[in-house]
Amino acid sequence: MSPLPATALPGLAQPLYESIADLPIVSPHGHCDPRWWADDSAFPDPAELLIVPDHYVFRMLYSQGVALRDLGIGVARADRNPRAIFRLFAQHWDTYLGTPSRGWLEHTLYRTLGIDVALGPDTADAVYDQIAAKLATPEFRPRALFERMGIEVLATTDAALDPLEAHEAISASEWTGRIIPTFRPDDVLNPARAGHADNIARLGAMTGENTARYDGFLAAIRSRRAAFRALGATATDHDVPDLMTHWLAPAEIHALHGKAVQGALSNAEALAYYGHMLVEMAQMSADDGMVMQLHAGSRRSTNRALLAEFGPDMGADIPHAVDWVAGLDALLNRVGNDPRLRVLLFTLDESTYARELAPMAGHWPCLRLGPPWWFHDSPNGIRRYFDQVVETAGYWNLAGFNDDTRAFLSIPARHDTWRRGVALHLADQVERGVFDRRDAERLAPLLARDLAKDAYRLED
Template identity: 75%
Template sequence: MTAPNEIGAALPGAARAIYDGITDLPIVSPHGHCDPSWWAENAPFPNPAALLIQPDHYVFRMLYSQGVPLADLGIGPGGEDRDPRAVFRLFTQHWDAFLGTPSRQWMEFTLRRTLAVKTPLTPGSADALYDEIAAKLTEPAFQPRALFDRFGIEVLATTDAATDPLNHHASIAASGWPGRVIPTFRPDDLLNPQRPNHPGAIARLAEMTGRDVARFPDFLEALRLRRSAFIAAGATATDHDVPDLGTRWLDRDEVEELHAKALAGTLSRDETKAYYGHMLVEMAQMSVEDGLVMQIHAGSRRNTNAPLLASHGPDMGADIPGAIDWVDGMAALLNRVGNDPRLRVILFTLDESTYARELAPMVGHWPCLRLGPPWWFHDSLNGIRRYFDRVVETAGYRNLAGFNDDTRAFLSIPARHDTWRRALALHLADQVDRGVLARADADRLAPALARDLALDAYRLTGG
């Protein structure tokens, strides 16, 4: 594994100097999927498999590709009683499959730098490594709040269903612990009738708000009430998974008819797209009103393994990048509210081909837009460098949203930010070498891209 001082040392001279200037900056994690109960309860993490393997879809999708059943990893039906030590052994037996992937770099960083283990990761060391990690997890220094503080996390946002009661966030706030963990409003189950949880989410919304959500005006008011509850809990952003981007603005009679059909479960596919496209514009208008930053994640073809979806449900590693038309897809939203200086929308894509062709020109024009960092399959050393090469000449740096780790695997957060900072240092050093930037400009941009732009893009500076 990489020794602690080898990560920066592997960079060439100018890049190493830039990296050294940002490596110890606080971590801003404005978008991710960590469980707020970790900091509400501050209980020790259960075991190495539950911490490092089972919540990390980067890890278990690679193992699945090598023929490892998810049940053998303790995931889904048949995996409920799987011995976590056996899960960890399976992982180490397939360690070679991760060569060349960012997952391997993150895991090595996590083991050596974060957990400070001495045992090397090899198939033959599985039990010894498991025992060493398990022993660490019993120590107070490796409990969730202590790790949060040691990682230097300035703020961390979770992603929470719009109908989440936010009890864990309330517990954190009442505990007196100063760590800043805030929710993010995610209304997908309420806005997209294709989602299987749509009927239950609608019923919970009505119960929580006391509104007759069968009436479209009351439905909008119920959404405003939930947004207000999130803001009161510290939220600064919303998040929207958009599998098929096509914003619309419909007249009131048409959208009320579609809303009634959505609640009845009788929308056609085209009607569903029109309804959801309209609701995204409604969300943008609400963001103009209440200031929540709107995140749109598009370009993922979800759950492409139909038998796995049927047996295990969604989010089992079978989501694949797909093509997106951003210009037409965002047209209705942008032409209705995109010139309003109160709106902030951060765009994320899995379709790298759109960076230079559409997204960089769009964020280089529309005042409401910021471009999010490489997402999911592309948040690697090479993916980040491709991103900078394709967007900066048109978008500049100040229209970028900095970095977020977008992870469920808490212990990988420092590793992911380190990858961004290394790639950033390489990019800026290359810009200096080619005469695009003066060294003083690179030194000013480095902390902005490592920390400051994320605080600004997500309106986090007031917390």
């Protein structure tokens, strides 16, 4: 018997959930490594699979005083003790109670991996051994897991300078799983990124364009977008720490680009430059059909000591306020009425759901609202999201669900959490007389799978 018994949802929510629980998974935005499927090698060990790459997991341990190096972070794989890392994680298992991470991890351990021992400080070795034994079998290789999880399509997130060799290897293989890249150009667009000037030069070398000139820079970006599309990409992704789009006069943006290639922009100039480039990206998306994703409301790497020692994505990114109306004004009033453009908006600032985002998505034809993201990708976060956006934006202006994860094995768990949230929300709508059961039954698969396919232009 699984240590995680199935829990029935109340009333109508249970049959609604059962109708969508086993639908194929569409994972249109995430951060898994495409090399897993290119190589199809066994995952090294339970710690490498579940703990070391997942900031949702290790940020909690760090908050309890656990050193990141003791978790294998910043330590060469050959120098790690994966069993000791797993024991340390298990010692703090109860600290995850009440968090979505606990639910995802339990689903991963007991349902996806089929572990039959409940995790705890006293069972760490037994659980570790069961996981390790499964990872050594062909059934738990990346491609086999992809198929067994019922994943229809999975998008990775890849830098503009990524040579895409892993995606080329997947495409050239006989395996039929659909893994596609996503174009993430932040490193060549945002002067606040480390090495920005060097990245512009590398972009020129990669594409054969003179990126020291603004027109050559744009041509190089178009070239990389085309290379991504040739391997199946349908979307771009942009991290926007401070949302403020601009449309600058030609002389001004040419001058700013000249300073950018020298790494000589002031902070104010860097913000204006990146704000202009976001509008350029929107125009390119209208031209080539790639869906544009904007992730705003996260103050990145707030623990500067961890940033200096380990780099970004160490669990110290914190939500902050966003002004979406002013921030997108230049972009929307230049290209927002173009029927070819589609922009998906993600926020960590929940206060903007009802006040700004839902009204904007309910008006601008290019906009759709992404699902609850990061800190709000949780049962209560999903409930708050539906409560605040549906009355103004409706359902067809939503982008369905994406898991946005680095932890491959957590994908079924995250989609299951969303599908349970969908069922609870729709059942509540029926109970309150907003619509009837037939409408709920039509909306359930739309929210579970179909809206995401449509939003990301993932044609069959």
